[in-house]
Amino acid sequence: MTSTRSFQTGITHRPSAVVTVTGADDVVAALARAGHDGLAVTVHATGHGLRRPCDGGLLIDTAPMAEVTVDPVARTARAGAGATWGDVVAAAAPHGLRPPHGSAPSVGVVGYLSGGGLGLAVRADGWAADHVHAVELARAGGTVRVSAASDPRYFARLRGTGPDDGDVVTAVVVGLLGSDGLVGGGLVRVLGDADTPGDPAALHAWADWTSALPDDVTSGVSVVPYPDLPFLPAHLRGRRVLRVGVVSTGGPGRTDALLAPLRAAVAWDDDTVAPLDPRASARVYAEPEFPHAYLGDDVLVDGLDRDGLERVVSRTGPMVVTGIRHLGGRAGRAPAVADTVRGRDAAYCVNVLAPFGDDAVPTQLAWREVDDVLDGFAARATRERSHPAFRFGPHRGVPAS
Ligand SMILES: Cc1cc2nc3c(=O)[nH]c(=O)nc-3n(C[C@H](O)[C@H](O)[C@H](O)COP(=O)(O)OP(=O)(O)OC[C@H]3O[C@@H](n4cnc5c(N)ncnc54)[C@H](O)[C@@H]3O)c2cc1C
Numbered sequence: 001m002t003s004t005r006s007f008q009t010g011i012t013h014r015p016s017a018v019v020t021v022t023g024a025d026d027v028v029a030a031l032a033r034a035g036h037d038g039l040a041v042t043v044h045a046t047g048h049g050l051r052r053p054c055d056g057g058l059l060i061d062t063a064p065m066a067e068v069t070v071d072p073v074a075r076t077a078r079a080g081a082g083a084t085w086g087d088v089v090a091a092a093a094p095h096g097l098r099p100p101h102g103s104a105p106s107v108g109v110v111g112y113l114s115g116g117g118l119g120l121a122v123r124a125d126g127w128a129a130d131h132v133h134a135v136e137l138a139r140a141g142g143t144v145r146v147s148a149a150s151d152p153r154y155f156a157r158l159r160g161t162g163p164d165d166g167d168v169v170t171a172v173v174v175g176l177l178g179s180d181g182l183v184g185g186g187l188v189r190v191l192g193d194a195d196t197p198g199d200p201a202a203l204h205a206w207a208d209w210t211s212a213l214p215d216d217v218t219s220g221v222s223v224v225p226y227p228d229l230p231f232l233p234a235h236l237r238g239r240r241v242l243r244v245g246v247v248s249t250g251g252p253g254r255t256d257a258l259l260a261p262l263r264a265a266v267a268w269d270d271d272t273v274a275p276l277d278p279r280a281s282a283r284v285y286a287e288p289e290f291p292h293a294y295l296g297d298d299v300l301v302d303g304l305d306r307d308g309l310e311r312v313v314s315r316t317g318p319m320v321v322t323g324i325r326h327l328g329g330r331a332g333r334a335p336a337v338a339d340t341v342r343g344r345d346a347a348y349c350v351n352v353l354a355p356f357g358d359d360a361v362p363t364q365l366a367w368r369e370v371d372d373v374l375d376g377f378a379a380r381a382t383r384e385r386s387h388p389a390f391r392f393g394p395h396r397g398v399p400a401s
Contacts, residue, residue, distance in 0.1 A: 004061050006047025007106065010293030010357045010393055013044065015059035022064045024170040027081075027138035031168065034058040035140045043168055045082055045108035047291075049115075051393065060168060062110075070095060075176045076133060079109045081169050088174070089278050097176035098278040100128035103220075103245070103285040110169045114162035115389035116341035118349065120184065120247040120281055121177075123218040123329030127343075129159035130335045131175035137167045148337045160340030161388075181251035184284045185272035187244040187262065194225035194240045197314035200306075202242050205265040207304045210348075215329030216250040217258055222285065222323045223312050240313070245284040246273050285323075295363065295393025296353035296370055300327075300346035301380040308350075308376030318361050320369045321353045342384040350377045351390035367396050 004013055016039065019030040034041045034057070042054035044061050065080035068087050072095040077088050086105030092098055100119040102112060117128025125131070134147040135158045148155050154164070163169055191198030206221050213219075221244050228238035244262070248255040252275055259273060272283060282289070304324070312322045327346050334344070343349060352373045356366035 004044050004047070004059060005291070006044070006050055007291045008047045008050040008294065008393065009291045010295065011050050011053050013042070013054040013059055014056065015042070015054045016056050018059045018061055020061045020064060024136065024138050024143050027060060027062075027168050027170055028140065028142060030058065030060050031138060031140040031166070041166070041168075043081075045111055046084060046106060048104070048107050049111045049389070049392070051391065051395065062168075065170065070097070070176070072097065076173055077176055078171055078173045080171050081110050083109045085109060085112065089281070092176050093179070093277065093279050095176075096179055098179040098182070099174055099176055100125045100131050101278075101281070102128075103282075104287050104289065105282050106289055109172055109174070112389070113159065113172055113174070114169075116160045116339070116343070116387070118325060118327075118331075118343070118387065118389060120245075120284060121182075121218045121249055122325070122327065122331045123213075124216045124249045125177055126330040126333065126335065127339070127341045128174070129339045129341050130337075131177075132159050133173040133175060135163075135169055135173075136171040137163060138170050139167055143170065152338065156338045156340050160342065179278050181249055182247070182276045182278065183250070183252055183255040183273060184245075184247040184276035184281060185274055186270070186284060186286060187246065187266070187268045187273065188270035189242045189266055190235070190269050191223075191240040191242055191313060194227070194238050195316050197316065198223075198240045198242075200310045200313045202266045203309045203313055204306065205262060206244050207309060209262040209265070210326045213258065213326075214250075217246065217248045217255065218326060218329070219244055219246045220285065220323060220325040221245070222321065224321050225316075225319055227319055242313070243286065247276065247281070247284055293355060293357040293393070294353050295356050295366055296351060296390065297374060297392075298349055298351035298386050298390035299374050299377050300343050300349055300382045300384055300387055301377050302345070302347050302382050303380050304348055304350075305377065305380060308380075311373060311376040315373070318365060318369050319355055320373055322373055323351045323353075325349045325351075343387050345384065346382045349387055349390065350374065353392060356393065363394060
């Protein structure tokens with residue numbers, strides 16, 4: 001029995017074999033071998049999006065294929081299947097460029113792009129999938145490069161839905177954006193003790209502020225009732241914390257002017273919004289970078305009801321983390337090249353996560369808590385209902401391992 005390290009620790013792979021691949025040829029050989037032996041194949045990059053364990057099949061570990069090459073003239077990066085967004089950011093930054101990455105540098109390029117990619121500046125940039133130039137794939141019979149010109153239908157599926165069964169992405173060519181004028185950081189308000197209902201005023205202030213913003217400002221909010229655990233910083237332990245993450249492409253002066261009403265509406269405990277080096281962009285949402293067990297889901301909505309927002313800050317009980325990302329702007333416009341991204345008709349994406357997996361919070365209880373928060377937003381759900389990137393952990397009703 002063997003397993004591969006994973007950001008998601010609530011699900012454990014139990015493959016009959018693991019192949020650690022270093023190039024496309026290795027992947028082709030692994031797929032041919034799996035076909036010969038009748039083994040199901042699972043691909044593992046970082047495990048952020050792990051939902052179903054590999055049970056008795058062949059696990060292909062792409063982590064070593066993390067090479068990133070940047071063409072600063074074409075403004076593209078070619079990222080191997082094992083690359084994370086942190087790898088691409090680091091390679092692009094010396095050229096004054098940035099990829100359309102999301103909130104956590106440890107997320108893998110391939111999994112994120114397959115879901116469409118809700119980037120830090122999604123309202124200015126559009127979905128990350130809009131910036132993909134080509135996807136390189138391995139199959140048991142060899143390799144293929146898919147682009148808008150070579151196979152428009154499959155290229156659309158690869159950007160929003162993911163590769164067909166039996167295909168493994170070996171590299172992606174993605175467009176890069178300029179980082180001039182990038183501003184970002186967080187506005188933090190401690191709402192009180194985690195075990196008493198919080199004041200929703202700061203959350204309402206954020207929601208009201210987003211209703212009239214130009215496309216160059218993207219923001220999201222998170223509400224985290226931190227447990228009283230010794231490994232957490234003292235100022236967070238046992239506290240309910242609201243954080244607004246902001247990324248603007250409009251430069252410091254314009255961003256400060258646009259932020260002024262939100263800065264004035266709430267007595268913020270911390271404000272780190274300032275010119276942003278993309279290499280420091282993890283500070284925008286300050287998400288945990290250590291592996292843990294989490295499950296969750298999301299709903300795409302055309303607006304935010306006040307009752308739903310109040311439920312987010314007033315609830316007590318088992319820990320639930322709520323994140324709301326503001327969409328619209330360029331994320332709401334049709335792409336130049338057809339894709340299958342969900343969320344173009346949504347104004348916000350509400351995602352709810354819960355830690356699970358010990359005696360205190362069994363899986364079913366964690367799902368109930370998540371669904372209880374999501375229900376508060378369901379009345380405004382769009383036709384597409386949810387975005388696949390924010391479904392985490394074991395399926396409802398399915399044991400975790
Ligand atoms: C802390 C955190 C922050 C996040 N922030 C954002 C965000 O800001 N925006 C956003 O859009 N999403 C975000 N996500 C969601 C994330 O994009 C998805 O979970 C994504 O699936 C992770 O991809 P991965 O490669 O890191 O993970 P993995 O779990 O390794 O892979 C995810 C899926 O893709 C498959 N896969 C991976 N590599 C390949 C390959 N080479 N070929 C074929 N299939 C492959 C895997 O089999 C698996 O099914 C976040 C997730 C977490 C946990």
